[in-house]
Amino acid sequence: MDEVNPAVATFIQEAQELLEGLEALLLDLEGAAAPEQVDAVFRALHTIKGSGSMFGFTALARFTHHFEDAFDRVREGRLAVDPRLIDLSLRARDHMMALLACGGDGPEAAALEASGEAAHLLAALAEITGAVPAPAAAGQPARAAAPGALRRWRVRFRPEADALKNGMRPDLLMAELSALGRAEIRLDLSAVPPLDRLVPDESCLAWDVALETDQPRAAIEAVFIFADDAELAIEEMAPAGSAATARTAATAPPPGGAPARPRAAEGESVRVAATRLDEIMDQLGELVIAQARLQQIAQASDNPLLETMVEETERLVIGLRDSTLSIRMLPIEVVFGKFRRVVRDLSAELGKDVALVTEGGATEIDKTVIDRLSEPLVHMIRNSMDHGIEPAGARRALGKPERGTLRLSAWQEGGEVLIAIEDDGAGLDAEAIRTKAVERGLIAPDAQPSAAELYQLIFAPGFSTARALSSVSGRGVGMDAVRTTVDALRGAVEVASTPGQGTRVTLRLPVTLAIIDGLLVRLGTSVFVIPLAAVEECVELDSAERHRESGRTMLCIREHLVPFLDLDEVFGRPPSAEPRRRIVIVKADGQRLGLVVDDILGQNQTVIKTLSVYHREVAGLAGATILGDGAVALIIDVATLARAAAAARDVAQRPAA
């Protein structure tokens, strides 16, 4: 296949979603096995099997067949749902995911099919279903049903006119049918119109098949399960001349209530590739910039008619921006759902019984943020389960419930989404962190940091307080990865911990990454943007303050001491000669900090453009944007700026100390 057939791409995506849903279903089943859920599992497997063989994923279909058999038995009440079945099912589901990832039949899929894992899973499935393990004969769908006597069938199949457009592959169906036994296939061309009336993408063929097989009627019906709009007749032929006991089905009924069209259930929604959304967002960004330029021109022109028009377009652009942003929003449940499996697997691995409680899954957050959130959250969950929650024995001794609880919650506050991971474990050991930090040279031996400052140290690179390294965490690489990701998303991490009662880590993340409200400031002739979300207030810089030679760089604002940084100094610019300067008070990493600038130009809605590889590593910059007059302005990343300045000051002080 030169390019991916859109129908195949849709199948892959749908199968992926089904498998993701399947994981949740299986975990639900483990709690309480409701018949609807068993049915849902069966349906998901059945759909994947059917469409898999139709779209050239026969290895996937063959494997799924055995898995489906097991759930057919559960549905019939012949097999009970027990932890063993769930374990096996989860592993089988992972195997299906791997087969799906091969992108169809080929050497990769064949290797997977021949792997030890596949053999193990098939043997285990055969054991619980009581079937004889199928020989791993490629190309031959192994039917679990016991072989019966040879019977002869006549099958007539005429796909609906649109079938080919919808991705049906009659050739594969015929191949599957032939695999059931000895088939004589005759193509019926009678409905093909003359050439001048032929519509090339419509199907007008029919097949007549005489099939001799030991398989039951259901096996034949199963071949056509997804061709439910087609005309299908299956008749048993008289063996050796005796009267036919014909059973005719005008159209194939969907056996087992299989969902014929999963799409129909989703109502009025459209599936759009994420890249298209990104394109719209880019174009919208340019529109916002063009709008800002237009506004500037209108203000200079003194033409009331133009100004009215510009106001009107501004209103429209803002509306368009809001609706575009809302399209990109996804409920955070998408990420939370993945963690049930993580917690289940880790519970088994660590031998700790942990319940996962999630709250606020409906909270919406930008897709870009969601995509990058999984990994840091997994690190935090691992840390909580490995280091936070104590083993059952220790918990019992402390009078805590043996079962630990991990609470994952999300909620929105203004332009930020907060995600908290809370455990009821031992809490952070401030003294151990302190010892380790001194050992690693992160703090001076005589330093007296507050508990909150100590807790922040767990995010330092290479920091780990676990006494023994486990395979799960404790290598000290996890938490700094959390910090890096959160920084890149322009968010913040807060830690709260009570010894003996647990730890709560809160991530603060912006709702969207594409557009921010910014404060425009000037330094010399350059313009910079400070994200408005970080700005607390703006004050005048007293000229006395500027010429202080004592080295004092702090202000007293309403009885609070606030340190300040001269941006000229931080950015390596020549000192400003402006007589009146101003300070923008921002909040960085939970601390108030003043940034000294030449002037404040106003507010602006800013489209963030990421920096190229040449500038991505420059501390203190979050991106760049284009202003109304076409000039480029850099966006300041307050958190990394503050950290870089603190690090620079430490370096400057070290030789003197």
Next chain:
Amino acid sequence: MTATPQTTARPDMMLIFRLSGEAFAIPVGCVHEILDPIPMAPVPNAPAFAPALVNVRGTIAPLIDIRQRLRMPAATPGPAARLIVLELPVLGTSTRLAILGDAVEEVIEVDLAALEPVPDLGARWPEQYVQGIARHGDGLVILLNPQTLFQPDTLSGADRSAVA
């Protein structure tokens, strides 16, 4: 003043531009457009090799100082100076970037098989940035290597201007 991107350009077609009197050549295939100089925004604490950003029709492109790369002294752009906008892969991502030439001259065909290496002590330019030397008319044309010339320094410490 604008050249449309030539995706079908042959590999031996080169754009000639001048830096301090010397003729340098880059493959036409990676040239996106040529513009009159536009205002640029200096990036604080940036590597000296990529000192600023420019707005090329709504795209923010880094300005690469190839004089710095080739160990040539800095110069103020004259009236003939042009911004050459390139589009080429940098670390695997297609990147739009701009360089400043004292003047842009012509597109010539270079016989790649007849390239001569720079003799030892023949120039101060780091050799990895030069593909070879071609003869054109009476003069020499220095063929730059766009693969190495625009490679960001991973060990940027040495290249980075002093930080506060």
